[in-house]
Amino acid sequence: MKRGRGRARAAPAADAPAAIGQRIELQLERLTHDGRGIGRWRGRTVFVEGGLPGEQVQARVLRARSKLIETRLESLQQVSELRQPLRCVHADLCGGCSLQHMAREQQLEIKQQALAQQLQHFAQVEPQQWAPALEGPAYGYRQRTRVALRWDRGRRELDVGFRQRASSELVNVEQCPVLVPELEHVLTRLPALLRSLDGADALGHVELIGAEHPALVLRHLRPLSEADSNRLQAFAAECELGLWLQGEEANALAVNGALEPAYRLTDQQLELGFAPGDFTQVNPQMNQAMVNQALDWLAPASGEAVLDLFCGVGNFALALARAGAKVTGIEGSAEMVARATDNARKNDLDEVHFLAADLSKPLEVPPGSPQYTAALLDPPRDGAGQMVVDLAALAVERILYISCNPATLARDAGILAGKGYTLVRAGIMDMFPQTAHVEAMALFRRQ
The missing domain is CATH 2.40.50.140 (Nucleic acid-binding proteins)
Structure with a gap:
């Protein structure tokens, strides 16, 4: 039948x-x-x-x-x-922005409630002080995005866009108002370019990167023809983008001397370079506000020894060093440690050094290290359960925790509370407006 x-x-x-x-x-x-x-x-x-x-x-x-x-x-x-009226024609289907129909104040309210409920549920703690929500632009804020590509064999056409909500299917996009205008302009022209390629059936994904030295990164699944390579180079030049290509190599390779992407922390007079595959914050205004708030809350004294765990390319470590602290940054990726070290050198910062270590395992402080009195950690979504235990064992006086997952922040807050730490201050950071994603900052002090 x-x-x-x-x-x-x-x-x-x-x-x-x-x-x-x-x-x-x-x-x-x-x-x-x-x-x-x-x-x-x-x-x-x-x-x-x-x-x-x-x-x-x-x-x-x-x-x-x-x-x-x-x-x-x-x-x-x-x-x-x-x-609220939807700003994006794809909002009903796209999995990126689920809250465009909601007023900004209401978005902030539910994110604040989410953090408070998780802290109460998992740790039975409440901060001594709730900080006001840290917020930036509602739209036009995202300076980095990954565009999914999928060849439809039946239609013999390339789909270019973002994943649908609760689905592996793609939404072919014509706009994305949360992108910075320069990248949204590129996005509107990108599908036609990619569909014109002879190798359109063998493409993986595209990453668009803004900030200093903006870039287009293309993952391709078989070698590109000379004609396709020329089309890509012409498009990148017209859009004033550096072109990076990644085939079988582990990392993307720069084409025609494309400069390494970078971003600025203007208030600290810093510029930080990064490779296309490195983690960086996608919202530059909020990243600057977050770094400023971290410095304010942690308030490092001149010459104070500070640990920065999950330090990446030096986002917080270099700002702490610029404020006068003596910083040790630890990161799991040896490549990112090398770039953090290079960033410190380029910014003339001597009182900061970096090392690579697996931060899912017990922390091993190098011999001869100073007594760390303050620490900052910015872990991935699964949190830092092992690290907070180790920081408590080191008797670190102040711990500033940057979180992208309220549930694991709450779990780790419970661990610290059991080790004699008080949650002094906490607040949300609206790094991703129009989405339900919650970032938070929490300051713990040893009793």
Whole structure:
């Protein structure tokens, strides 16, 4: 028996209250910590992507369990006066920005609540002082992005864009208003270029990098033809981008002497170079504000010995050294340690040095190291459980924790509380407006 071309509604599980794809109507009452609307339907809790409190909605079921239904907004019967017009034509599908329909103040409120709830739930702690949210531009802030590429064999066409929400499919993009204008302009022209290439069926992804010495980085899966190489070089030159190509090599290679990308910390009179594959903050205004706040909160004394863990290319370490501290930066990537060392040299900073170490393992302080009285750490999403234990064992007086995941920050805050540390101050940093992503800063002091 042949199946129809349309997607049939999935049969509900034995204990499921609704079928996948079913449309349900409900009134929304409040928001989850990640910005979804919450309501009730037939006695069960329903999460609605794109919904706001006070709205009457029709929503399509994505997942259904016995007590919880997850849905996506289909239509509005009653609209909240707080609903904002969407700035991006792709916002309903794209997985990048899930909160464009929400006022900025409401976005900040749910992010603040998320941090407070996680600290209470995982650590049973509350800061002595809540800092005001650190915020920057709502749009036009992102100076770095990765563009996904996928060859559709059926259509024999290259898809160029971002991943759809909760899907591996791509949204072919025509704009992205959270990008800095220079990169959004490149993005509007990029699909036509890539689809014109003879090797369009063998491309991996593109990364666009702004700031100093902006760059286009292309991952290709087989060697490029001479014609394709010439097209890419001409496009990069026209857009005033350095061209970097990555084939079978582990790292992208500069073409025609493209300069290494860099960014500035203007308030500290610093310029930091980085390779296309290195981690850097994508929001330059917020990065500057974050570094300034870190210096203010940690308040290093002149000559004070400070540890900077997960230091990357020196974002915080060089700023601390510029403020007069004697800094030891530790990072897992030997390549990034080399670039951090080079950044210190180029910025004429002598009181900072870097070393490579696996920070998922117990911290080994080099022999002859000073007594560190302050530490800053900026770990990945899985946090720094081992590191906070080790910092407590070193009796570090002040610990400044930069977090991109409130749950692991809260877990590590609980560890520090058990080791005799007080959470003095905490606050969110809105590094990614229009998204539910929460960055936070927390200052701990040894009792």
